[in-house]
Amino acid sequence: VGTTTMHDILKNSEKWLVVTADSVDTIKSRHCKHPEMEDALFMWFTEVRGHGAAVNDEMLLEKGRVLGERLGVQNFAYSKDWLANFKSRRGISHHRLHGEAASVDMTAIVAGCAELQQTLADYSPDDIYNFNETGLFYMLGPSRTPATAPVAGHKKSKERITVALFCNASGTDLRKPIVITRAKRPQCFGKTFQPTLYTEYFSNAKAWMTLVIFQEIICAFDRDLRLQGRHCILLLDNASSHAVTGLQLTNLKLHFLPPCTTSSIQPLDAGIIRAFKAHYRRQLVQLYMNCAEEGRIQTVDLCQELQMIRLAWRNVTATTVKNCWHHTGILPCDNAVTATATDEHDEDDLTLAEIQQLIRRLDPAAGPSAAAEYVSIDKEVETMQELNDDTIV
Structure with missing residues (x-):
């Protein structure tokens, strides 16, 4: 997804974002400091993964910074601890997000079928x-x-x-x-x-x-x-x-x-x-x-x-x-x-x-x-x- 892609996710995040009980820990999600930024980042993640592209931690951190700047988030540390909590809140903490090979995809397919x-x-x-x-x-x-x-x-x-x-x-x-x-x-x-x-x-x-x-x-x-x-x-x-x-x-x-x-x-x-x-x-x-x-x-x-x-x-x-x-x-x-x-x-x-x-x-x-x-x-x-x-x- 290119750099001209982001204005609408953040502006229309409520319209676009789907939060399901299966994919998000709704209790934890209430406690994030910048929910709009996290909503936008999760939407970007879902879109990219839906096209079959691999996403690693560095990509998530960088995209979070870009979206945060667009939304006026200031004085926020995009740390690995924050990222771990974000992934947990969004129900993606158990997915490998780097260099996913065919064997990992097969694991996801088997789990999805079950x-x-x-x-x-x-x-x-x-x-x-x-x-x-x-x-x-x-x-x-x-x-x-x-x-x-x-x-x-x-x-x-x-x-x-x-x-x-x-x-x-x-x-x-x-x-x-x-x-x-x-x-x-x-x-x-x-x-x-x-x-x-x-x-x-x-x-x-x-x-x-x-x-x-x-x-x-x-x-x-x-x-x-x-x-x-x-x-x-x-x-x-x-x-x-x-x-x-x-x-x-x-x-x-x-x-x-x-x-x-x-x-x-x-x-x-x-x-x-x-x-x-x-x-x-x-x-x-x-x-x-x-x-x-x-x-x-x-x-x-x-x-x-x-x-x-x-x-x-x-x-x-x-x-x-x-x-x-x-x-x-x-x-x-x-x-x-x-x-x-x-x-x-x-x-x-x-x-x-x-x-x-x-x-x-x-x-x-x-x-x-x-x-x-x-x-x-x-x-x-x-x-x-x-x-x-x-x-x-």
Whole structure:
């Protein structure tokens, strides 16, 4: 996180900071001398760790000094004793914060799985949900096309939208996809197209997930559960846009996954999002293939994109969903969904094979991994504004 990141964390610390009983010793936290500075430092720590970066004691001390200066903290010794107390107050005293190797990460993953199994023991797989966002280059086709095919400039564009997905552990409820774009109502919608027939639709200048959008989604889900008379738990990563406070949720419990473990224990990251993108890109390549064969410009608009997103999500099978949840190891043995004989990778392989075949028709020289690379091309794209010193303070 760069030096331009901090102004907003400190200024909006109450809005952004999430303090849970699992992660913070609330009694001790009352006795810190500069709570605003510690809140900001903990927020920075959570954000950086959530991106998988290692943080050592020296980094914490230096960032504490920088944030303290921004907040007007004076005559304060950022000592090792203070740091030890800070880590204890924030529930991070038992984590190694320097040079974390793969073996240490595995320890964190094992511990995270054990903690989740205990937390989820009282819930049925039908009532355990996971939510996550992914960036999607919705217009991006394969890298090469036939020389005779007319190609619109934006067909090769990396125009990003954000797609948020959530589903339960049994694979019986894949909630309507959430799409965030830059345009509130693009021209292609005309007067009659209703995007909410296919997805939950939001817009802002950066097509990012925001705290306001996330709160609206969560409150709507809670209302839905209340009408159904259900009580569910929703697993989330520690993204800043998920840092809700003060929500009066009656039927939904939010549970945040341990930092730096989400790539291994978050079900949507364990293959569900990848399966969704494979189904989406199969449709997109087929569309571009048809355009090429018919001599039409290869292009896609937001109307088509929303319909393809909805269909792609529907094409993710319950088998794939259940197997991805099963492979994370986070479900308690008594409640664990049973992995079926058909592995989700078999379904993925079939979809990738179809994409590879279509790409080869567009480009006979395409390599054997073209489909896999195409499906994963936007895997690491940001879906929310990264916190910086300005956004922290």
